[in-house]
Amino acid sequence: MKKIRVYNALRVKLGIFAIVLIAVPVIAISITYSRTVKEIIQNKYTETATQSVYETGEKIDFILDDLEEFSTLIISNSTLLKMLEHPTQYSQDEFNNVLRTFITSRDDIESINLILDKNYYSTGVKKLGPTGKISFMLSGSSGQPIWLPTKSNQIEILSGKFEKLYFTLGRKVIDFNTLKDYGYILFDLEEIILQNAYSGLLDNELNEFVEIFICDDKGRIISNPNKTRIGQSIKDEPYANQVLTDSDGHNYVLYKTNTDQIAIYSTIQNNGWKIIMTLSTKYLYEEINRIQTYFVFGGMIYVVVILLFMLIFSVRYTEPMMKMMTVIKKVEQGDLTARTEIQSNDEVGQLGISLNNMIGEMQILIDKLVKEEQEKKEVELEALHAQINPHFIYNTLNTIKWMAKIQGNTSVSKSITALVKLLRISTNLGRDMITLREEIDYVENYVVIQKLRFNKGINMVQNIEEECLDLTVPKLILQPIVENSIIYGLADERQEINIKISCFRKDNQLIIEINDDGPGIEDSVLNTILSGSTDKNKFSKVGINNVNHRIRLYCGNEYGINIETELGVGTLVRVSLSINTI
Numbered sequence: 001m002k003k004i005r006v007y008n009a010l011r012v013k014l015g016i017f018a019i020v021l022i023a024v025p026v027i028a029i030s031i032t033y034s035r036t037v038k039e040i041i042q043n044k045y046t047e048t049a050t051q052s053v054y055e056t057g058e059k060i061d062f063i064l065d066d067l068e069e070f071s072t073l074i075i076s077n078s079t080l081l082k083m084l085e086h087p088t089q090y091s092q093d094e095f096n097n098v099l100r101t102f103i104t105s106r107d108d109i110e111s112i113n114l115i116l117d118k119n120y121y122s123t124g125v126k127k128l129g130p131t132g133k134i135s136f137m138l139s140g141s142s143g144q145p146i147w148l149p150t151k152s153n154q155i156e157i158l159s160g161k162f163e164k165l166y167f168t169l170g171r172k173v174i175d176f177n178t179l180k181d182y183g184y185i186l187f188d189l190e191e192i193i194l195q196n197a198y199s200g201l202l203d204n205e206l207n208e209f210v211e212i213f214i215c216d217d218k219g220r221i222i223s224n225p226n227k228t229r230i231g232q233s234i235k236d237e238p239y240a241n242q243v244l245t246d247s248d249g250h251n252y253v254l255y256k257t258n259t260d261q262i263a264i265y266s267t268i269q270n271n272g273w274k275i276i277m278t279l280s281t282k283y284l285y286e287e288i289n290r291i292q293t294y295f296v297f298g299g300m301i302y303v304v305v306i307l308l309f310m311l312i313f314s315v316r317y318t319e320p321m322m323k324m325m326t327v328i329k330k331v332e333q334g335d336l337t338a339r340t341e342i343q344s345n346d347e348v349g350q351l352g353i354s355l356n357n358m359i360g361e362m363q364i365l366i367d368k369l370v371k372e373e374q375e376k377k378e379v380e381l382e383a384l385h386a387q388i389n390p391h392f393i394y395n396t397l398n399t400i401k402w403m404a405k406i407q408g409n410t411s412v413s414k415s416i417t418a419l420v421k422l423l424r425i426s427t428n429l430g431r432d433m434i435t436l437r438e439e440i441d442y443v444e445n446y447v448v449i450q451k452l453r454f455n456k457g458i459n460m461v462q463n464i465e466e467e468c469l470d471l472t473v474p475k476l477i478l479q480p481i482v483e484n485s486i487i488y489g490l491a492d493e494r495q496e497i498n499i500k501i502s503c504f505r506k507d508n509q510l511i512i513e514i515n516d517d518g519p520g521i522e523d524s525v526l527n528t529i530l531s532g533s534t535d536k537n538k539f540s541k542v543g544i545n546n547v548n549h550r551i552r553l554y555c556g557n558e559y560g561i562n563i564e565t566e567l568g569v570g571t572l573v574r575v576s577l578s579i580n581t582i
Contacts, residue, residue: 001237022570026303028378041284041288042281046252049277050264053122053252056198057266057275060214063197064270064335067109067169068145071187074102074112075143075173084182085171087116099123109187110166114173125204126160127188130153143174147271150191150222150230166228167222191230194223201277205221210279217272219244234276239263243274254281256387320348324355336363417445436503436510437469443478443501450486457496458486464503471510477547481573482559484544488571489518505579511576520567531565545572551577 014566074080080098083090099112100123111124138146148168155162170188174180194214202225213224219235221357234240238255243265250266260281265274282289322339330338340352440462451458460482482499489497502513519530529544548561555578565571 001062015452025300026306037295038285038288038292041291043316044264045285045288046264047161050250050252050266052201052265052276053275054266055266056201057250058199059469060194060273060275061268061270062107062194064147064169064268066190067187068107070106071145071169071171071185075171075185076176077102079176080406082291084175087119092119092121095119096123108189108193109192110164111188112184113186113188114183115186124188125164126156128156138170138172141172143172145271146170147273148217149216149220152230153188165227167194167574191223194445195225198223205366209283210277212275212277213437214268214273215243216273217247217274222273238264239278242511245275247272248461319353320344324352327359328353329361331362336366336413345529381441400540432473432475433472436464436471436512437468437472438474438477439478440464440469442476443482446479447486447499450483454490456490456494458490458499460499460501462501462503464501465505467512468503468505471579473510474547477575478512478514478548480544481575485516485518485571485573488521489516492519494519495507510577512577514573514575517569520569521565522564522567526565528565549576551575554578 008201031405060147083095083098087095093113099114099121103109103112109124111122111127113127114121137148142379146169148170150165150167155164165458166188169189171185173182173185175182199210199213202210211224211226213229214222216222219233219240221230221234235520236243238257238261239253242253243263246265246267247265248269252264255261255263262277262281263275263276265276305525320340320343327338327340339356339359342352342356344350383544384405443577444460447458447460478501482501485499486497489499498517500513502515504511542559551560559578562574562576563571564574
């Protein structure tokens with residue numbers, strides 16, 4: 001028995017199978033599952049964050065809508081419109097008092113400013129600085145609310161001056177009945193109102209990695225916890241183009257700076273402003289990454305445990321096999337007393353029991369074979385003695401042949417010579433295949449004997465290609481066919497039969513044709529010939545059916561005998577053999 005190489009050892013193969021069938025799928029599934037779960041959770045986190053930004057935008061939109069409705073109530077107030085028709089009839093205090101009645105109902109409006117041609121009326125905090133630029137920005141409107149960007153204004157409270165950030169709602173004051181343009185009204189709101197609206201999105205732990213702000217449709221920042229950023233433009237940011245061109249949607253943009261970043265935005269429908277939250281995906285997905293890490297480590301530990309289990313399993317089940325191999329080696333060396341030790345009741349234990357039983361059966365079988373071999377030698381010796389009888393017959397026939405020649409009886413000498421040749425081939429049981437030349441010679445000797453037997457004209461001619469004579473064919477395949485031709489051909493008191501044997505090669509086949517000019521064969525008789533149920537008194541023991549059967553065994557079912565016959569004309573028997581097979 002050859003020594004098993006390391007890479008062919010069962011333990012090594014089990015280890016490889018464990019890695020291929022367990023470790024690799026587990027790792028692949030873990031990675032796929034982890035990525036899939038991470039992607040799903042990322043999408044959910046992103047959707048949740050996007051929804052939160054969207055809801056905050058809706059909240060701000062509600063605040064702005066409320067302010068616009070309030071401004072509409074003011075500019076449509078009959079008292080104010082009456083005063084605006086004849087402004088010279090009312091003093092500045094009277095105008096300020098009317099505006100004060102409006103501002104006292106709201107705690108979110110810092111100041112209301114009314115700008116007429118050359119007059120300026122104000123209530124609320126006192127702002128210092130010109131307003132001409134604001135008037136210019138509103139001059140092209142037709143009365144609709146206009147939201148102006150956040151500006152830093154200097155205000156005066158008591159005797160002190162302070163800087164505050166205000167965003168402003170401005171409108172033209174128009175009489176809706178006469179469409180007369182009176183001037184402008186401005187509502188100043190502190191920027192902190194917007195910041196408070198989105199402050200719920202801020203997380204104290206992530207403030208340094210998150211930026212939340214509001215910008216207008218031109219990318220100018222309106223509100224930001226970092227006040228120095230107010231007024232700056234975001235147009236140079238990687239996400240700016242997609243955010244600003246999405247006029248009425250809410251979505252997110254993934255982009256790269258030093259790290260992977262995401263910008264989540266929502267459009268404030270009231271005025272087209274954008275509320276934007278930017279942050280690093282590292283911190284957005286921090287919990288997901290931590291879960292993924294735990295999952296990967298858990299998978300690795302699982303794989304290691306499985307591999308250890310497979311190692312213990314392989315040692316546990318291959319150790320008895322190694323012992324069985326040792327026993328088998330001893331048996332190979334001739335020690336049939338070797339037995340393996342049975343240590344378990346499972347399949348390996350059953351295999352050991354079967355091995356021990358097999359060795360025992362082998363011992364019994366060898367003893368039996370030795371005994372049978374002795375008996376066989378005795379039988380062969382008896383067969384050797386029995387061979388004396390055929391040799392005695394050959395010698396006796398040869399003696400008779402020479403006695404006939406000495407006495408001048410040529411016909412008897414020829415018939416005995418032919419008979420001796422027939423007996424030599426037919427009794428040669430050790431050869432199943434002979435050359436075509438020997439088979440033709442056998443048929444010729446058979447015809448010699450049949451001529452003497454029937455004392456009629458039996459004429460046989462041959463047309464055989466020379467290269468076919470040395471091909472081997474199954475023994476005794478032509479004699480039964482020729483015998484059939486003679487018996488049928490000399491029936492009904494016919495005195496002569498002509499038989500032609502042709503032989504040639506066709507592709508990889510050897511074709512032998514036996515053609516006679518006998519009376520032909522009736523269909524009822526023809527069917528019985530190949531079925532084997534022929535008349536035993538007319539045909540030899542080795543019949544045509546037997547020949548057909550032997551040819552198919554040697555060459556295959558597509559080869560054999562084919563008979564063509566016509567009553568009153570003759571019969572053609574075609575034998576096809578495979579040259580490659582024989």
